[in-house]
Amino acid sequence: MFDKQSINPELVLRIAIAIEDTQTDPPTPAEIDRPHIGLAQGEKFFIWETPSLRALFRGNKQPPYLGTYPEAYNECFAMLDLSVVEYAKIIGFPRDEEFLEVFSMLRRRPDGRSLGHFHDYLWQTAAVILGTHILSQAEFEAIMSRLERSARTFRTDFASRNMANSLTGLFRR
Template sequence: MDREAVEKLQRAGLKVEQPELLRVAIQRDEQKKVMRLRGEVPVMGNEGLMLVSLEPVTKLWTGSAVPPDLSRTPPPQYQPFFLLLESTAANYCAAVGKPETDDEFERLFRQLRRRPDGDDAHPLFSYLQGAVRLYLSLRDVSQAEFEAVVNRLSQSARWHSTHVGSTNYYREVLHGLFGA
């Protein structure tokens, strides 16, 4: 958790006690092309949009909590984390006007787990990373919990994949989430 980021978001009127209601806003350039996030994370709440400087993922891990088995429905305390990540993915797909493939979602979540502060050419990676940085700034999450959540998302994308090019994860899980 990053108390400085929490205070800054609260002063801006954002409801930090419900991170699942916050959004990482999709940014576009002058040609309306979705841009990769660099540095600051654009956070959208009921009170509007604000750019926030957040620490890297690896600096935000807190404690040594061991996650429960997430192979089934996640326990209620993990649902806001899942919702923030999945709504970010859904909003990205809505912004670009097409769903990502199941294979690409799986790859991006795997990359996020392996290299949480890394870089990827796909713009969606930076938004997923921004959502993780936002959530970890608001809640205490251990490295093991982070890895378990992101691993579960990667597995979910893989489970929904039926063939090369399938978009079942988007259609069956993400579609309909918060504006998608």
């Protein structure tokens, strides 16, 4: 989906987090125009545009049961996890309830209305995953469903932030 000249598959591709005011602590998130995705790779920064997540689904492959994270999807989970860690470091730790809502919405209505800044940022992350990996709609839904189950497992109450804390600790190692 990307121009082969524009990205290096050996380097990490990071999704930019839109910030309105960097002087506040935490920084104030800016409104995200979902189809216009800011990407950084090394010192390079560029914009990639995509009309929708549905337009990026390819094939009709059925996923295996995702009781655990199958190796075939490790890169997809890692990209989502890394994006969550970066978001948590810059904006703050999302609540487990937010994870649950966002993953559920991405699974059921990938291009549905925005639930807010965190949802829009993960929508962009999902777009990059779909643009860099061949995934069917069924595979994408299975990945989101697995993440939704993880969020449900981490959630202990309405205000808990266990999933983001866990991921941040995992990437700190």
